[in-house]
Amino acid sequence: MYQVHLPAVRIQSAPDLEIIVDSQDPALELGVDLAPLKSLQEDQLLVVSSTQGTKNPPQKKGSYKVLLPGSNKDIRAAAPPTHGEMGKAVRLHLEGMEKDGEISAVQKYGFNEVVSERISLHRTLPEARHPECLGEQYSESLPMASVVICFHDEAWSTLLRTVHTVLDTAPKQYLQEVLLVDDLSQHGHLKSVLSEYVSHLDGVRLIRSTRRLGVGGCRALGAARAAGEVLVFMDSHCECQKGWLEPLLERVAQDRTRVVSPIMDVIDWQTFQYNATQWPVRGVFDWRLDFYWESNPHPDSAVEPLRSPALGGGVVAIDRHFFQSVGAYDPGMLLWGEEQIELSIRVWSCGGSMEVVPCSRVAHLDHHHLPYEFPDQELIQRNKIRIADTWMDAYRKIFYRRDTLAHFIRQSESPNITERLRLKRNLGCRNFHWYLTTVYPELYIPQDRPALSGELYNVGTGSCADYPRGQELQGGAMSIRPCSGTGSQHCDLNSEFEVRWGPMGALCLDAKGQRVVLSPCPKHQPTTSTLQWRFIKLSGQLVHQQSQLCLEAVKEEGLPQSNQREVNNQTGGLFLRPCTHHPRQQWHFEQLVAPKGV
Incomplete structure (x- = not known):
């Protein structure tokens, strides 16, 4: 059983209202400065507003059991x-x-x-902002915000804690409303009980979609019905620090084409411990179009916002009119995944900018796994294909070499991106080369030369060089594992004689004693001899330039006793050995796919 406390305070507001709104609803006929949301025309919307202050409010007990x-x-x-x-x-x-x-x-x-x-819906968080943030002064004429919280089968406690943390921390003079948008939830506690609960909250509205929209469509629906000048899209499992809203509103008010995010702190999925993220941090993505928060150990300022090549989707603030004019969320993106990368590239390329604001902090609940299965297991790849074909120009070949599933899907079907390409032309958006050189110059651009890039296949073991995903980006020991065929083991021997590893291309094949490891590649400086390798195509040997030893795949049984503890079960390792013609020193770069040009 679950107890639901209804707020005791009753404030005058709108009368009882429970309306089925169909596609002819005038609220969906947007003004001239708003793009039509064609993907919403078939929706039916159930709008539930507050019952506070009615003459004869329904008599309710003080709690529900769910x-x-x-x-x-x-x-x-x-x-x-x-x-x-x-x-x-x-x-x-x-x-x-x-x-x-x-x-x-x-x-x-x-x-x-x-x-x-077991945790209060109003729990407090420790102060994590820099002391300089506490003395910041903000304009008294900041624009008002609509906080849009989309949810699908969210847990009761995390959803309501998100709502209350906004109400408890956002100054009333800057908070237009909280819009809860139900993306076709099936759980019983999110039906009539939630409607009743929300009806007792001042400034909170509940909108229900009668078909599954996904993250982008759900947020676009909330934006279409929002009244605030600034939209704040927030995931349904967040907790806000004091003073989180004002810094975001100020940055948007200063430049209406600026899209901003707070520092995203982390709530542990198991213990709900709050963990402050160290500043500075910015959002980036790799050549598989996977998003990361990247820390930078050398901050220029503790309080100045940092330009960010991309932003995560947890909390994003954007001017409502700019959001619509730049194309909202791509309605062709399916359900969940990649919409934040698509929006990031589009905002930068089409006249806007993005940044992380350090004096604003919101904590986001980490997840052990996604709580629902997708009807289409390949939808992430399909969303990535839309991004690659719409925005990446010739550089999309780099993506397809590193995501072979996406490549094979793309060979059999083409995404319908006609409307997005028209939008791109109408807005005069810049090309992806401009984005890489101006916005994200730190991203290494692979050369992917024939016969010198792909999976590094070892003849003697029939396996490939590998490095477990999820390990620290600072590098570590290489292993030998079955070839995945997915592109995740892709590496690139470039003209600097570096063997660049992985979808970011930021780690280089290196030697630590006899062990072959990955180390961060040098930035803006010549590479060192310990990172240089020479590939002899005739023999298949990969020679370490500094030591003149050869790369060898060594199974566990071939390791000295002292080294066996270093190697995971059945993975083996990569070592430097005197050059021989043994098959374990014979390598091939296996290019899995050959994407076509533009």
């Missing part, structure tokens, strides 16, 4: 939760059925929802 699967414990009389205050970790020592319920909740939501239930 039956959650796997739970039969009545906590109606439980005290208000006090766990996790000041962002501290919550560790429950449950047994038996309670432990089973905890495991089930993690499987259902992708995080420990049982822990979340």
Whole structure:
């Protein structure tokens, strides 16, 4: 069972309203300065507004009981939760059925929802802003914001904590409204009980879509019905620091084509511990079009915003009219994934800019796994294909070599990007070469020369050089694993004699003693001899220039006893050995695909 406390305060507002809004709703006929949202024309929308202040409000008890699967414990009389205050970790020592319920909740939501239930919807976080931020003065005439929170089958506690953290931290004079947009949730607690709960919150509106829209479509729907000058798109599992909104509004007010994000702190999925992200940080992506937050150890300023090649989707603030004029979210993007990268490239290329604002902090709940399965398991690749074909010009070949599934999908079908290409022409957007040289010059551009790039295949073992994804970007020991065929093991021997590894191309094949490792490649300076390799095509040998030893794939049984502990089970490793003609020193660069030109 689950207890729902309804707010006791009643403030005068709109009368009872529960309306089915169809596609003829005038609210969807946008003004001349707003782009028509054709993808929404078939929607039916259920709008629920506040019932506070009505003459005869329905008589309700002080709480609801919501039956959650796997739970039969009545906590109606439980005290208000006090766990996790000041962002501290919550560790429950449950047994038996309670432990089973905890495991089930993690499987259902992708995080420990049982822990979340024990934490107040109004919990406080420790101060993490730089002291200089606390003295910042902001204009009294900042634009007002509509905070758009889209959700699909979100847990009750995390969704309502997100709503309350906005209401508790955003100054009333700057908060136009909170728009909750339900993207066709199926969970029972998000139906009538949520409608009732929201009706008692001043300044919160609930909109329901009767078909699944996905992140971009859902946010576009919220934007179409928003009244604030600035849109703040926020995920449905966030917690805001004090003073988070004003710095974002100020930056947008100074330049209406500027799109901004707070520093995204992290809430642990298991314990809900708050972890402050170290400044400076910016958003980037690699040649597989995967997004990362990248830390920069040398900040220019503790309080000055940092230009960012991309922004994550957790929290984004953008002027409402600029959002519509630059094309909103691409309606052709499917459900979830990649919409933030597409928006980032488009904003920069079409006259806008992006930055991270360090005096604004919002914490985002990390997930152990995605809590739902997609009907189309290849939709991430399809979304990436739209980005590559719309925005990357000839550089898209680099992407397709590193995502072979996307390449094969693209060979069999073409995305319908006619409208987006027309938008690109109408807005006079710059090309991807401009983006790489002006906005994101730090991204290494692979040369991908024939026979000198691809999977590094070892003849003697029948396996490929590998480096486990998820390890630190600072590098580590290489291993030998089965060839994936996906492009994730792609490497590139360039004209500087560096063997560049991975989708970012920021790690180089290096030697630490006899062990072959990956190390960060030099930036803006000549490469060192320890990072230089010579490939002898006739023999297949890869020779380390400094030591003149050859790269050899060594299975565990071939390792000295002292080295066996360094190597994961059944992975083997890469070592430098005196050059011989042994097959374990014979290598080929296997190019998996040959993308066609523009």
